[in-house]
Amino acid sequence: MSPGSSRRLKNVAELRMLTHPLRLRLFYALTAAEEATASRLAELVDESLSLVSYHLRELAAHGFIEEAPRRSGDRRERWWRKTHEGFSFAGSEFARDPQARGVAVAAKRQLLAHQISRLERWIDEDHAWGEEWTDASLASESLLRLTAPELAELSAELTAVAQKWAERGRVGAEDRPDAPAREHVLMFMHAFPFPP
Template sequence: MPERDDIPRPRAQRITDLDALKVFTHPLRIQLYRHLVTSGAATASHLADQVDEAVSLVSYHLRKLAAHGFIVEAPEKSTDGRERWWKVSAERGFSFRSGDFTDRPEGAAVVNEVTRQLLASRYERYERYLAQQAAWAKEWTDASFSSEYMPRLSVAELREMDEEMTALMRRWTDRGKAAVEAGDTEGRELVAVQMYGFPFRE
């Protein structure tokens, strides 16, 4: 199965440890991780407001993410030292391959659950966009897209396509990041691009 890079943004953090992958079986941890990617850094209080959960619960899940190295403290963001600031540890997010875990029943089950949680999270984001579409300017709704293609490929070609698409998205991600760092923020929004590639039979 092709590599999955969640929340694309150096190289994605490759998960090969089953206990580490289990961290993302919880949907709230996926939410918190994504908020840290988009915000750059945040405290438990800030994140609790974003996800509408108690600060104590958010702090617990942040510690779980930190225990496996997915996030680290960001003391440079603190002004008074009273609250911990957190940021993601890998600029390009995380990735995993099914083949690293499917040699044991529990591994296959965890991969399946994490994949389903990620899919549910992505679907929820797209559903939210559809519900709020009227609030966006016409230029944004005209530029938005949703596509499906069904090429007939070999395993090698599917892998090659994955590599090309990953390189393309990293180029656009780096372009947007460089523009923001240069102060070019006018007219820019976060854009979710979701792509899947898997075999099927009629």
């Protein structure tokens, strides 16, 4: 997996993988862990090992994850990692076929539900993180008047900014003993037209 690599989803079978909440949770758990065994992932998502193992095999069959090199001598232990840093898809690529459009809508809803559940957890637990993290967090909404090309340009700029900060988090600042602790930070934004 190359840093910052993203997979463009172009068929319904790939998209359908994202409509299953547990598969999506497993994908994000691997994002945080980078590499993990099925038993560790089962702990992280609080599900049975057999169910997690099944869904990991499904994700692997569709190329979202792959087996990672073994980290121990235990041959029964399989390690997993993502094949790409992330994924994207354009709803317009699925708009002509009503069934495909339905799958794309379900995938978008599942992604949004996951994001909202993380935000709700933050709202419930922000006090436990302390003032520094609470003050550093972001909640923002802007009402803009843009054309479709301007919105595309804004999207590209914001994506570039997010990628810059993702890369900064990957580069070895932790190698210094006095480096501040890094935490996983979820940032999600939505920008879309709406009738006022």
